[in-house]
Amino acid sequence: MNVKRQITATIAIGDQPGEADLTRLKADGYVGIVNLRNDGEPEQPLSTAAEGEKVRALGLDYLHYGVGAGPLTAEGVESVCEFIDRHTGSGKVLIHCRKGPRAAALVLLHQAKALGWQPDEVIVKARGIGLEVEGGLRLLVETYLREHPTAP
Numbered sequence: 001m002n003v004k005r006q007i008t009a010t011i012a013i014g015d016q017p018g019e020a021d022l023t024r025l026k027a028d029g030y031v032g033i034v035n036l037r038n039d040g041e042p043e044q045p046l047s048t049a050a051e052g053e054k055v056r057a058l059g060l061d062y063l064h065y066g067v068g069a070g071p072l073t074a075e076g077v078e079s080v081c082e083f084i085d086r087h088t089g090s091g092k093v094l095i096h097c098r099k100g101p102r103a104a105a106l107v108l109l110h111q112a113k114a115l116g117w118q119p120d121e122v123i124v125k126a127r128g129i130g131l132e133v134e135g136g137l138r139l140l141v142e143t144y145l146r147e148h149p150t151a152p
Helices: 019-027 048-057 074-087 101-115 122-128 135-147
Strands: 004-006 011-014 030-035 061-064 092-096
Touching (some): 019 030, 030 048, 030 074, 048 061, 061 074, 074 101, 092 101, 122 135
Parallel strands (some): 030 061, 030 092
Antiparallel strands (some): 004 011
């Protein structure tokens, strides 16, 4: 794992962890891993199922929600948000993709929902906590929040 960035005390985003990274994450107090990759992507040392098996064998919880070029689903985003909320009371959670941008987008949606951020303010507020979401991912986030408004 080349990049791991703490966004809050209990939420981090990162790029693809390898098997040794997963062991270190456990030692560092992580209790859950969210994998946003789809099988067959480049630079993927473990399939999503193999990663899940390895993570669970370490005693961590695991969630796979493959994010690609299509729109985000309410079910998928909710599952990630619920996973984060369920685990951050007992330890840290890593959300990862290949290089980190999809992870930043999903954590941004979690923070927007948790803090009541509106679509027109989400990008500015994201920068305030160190999240940059650009291009197609920015459009995915803004579209999702317009279609699934947060409570003010």
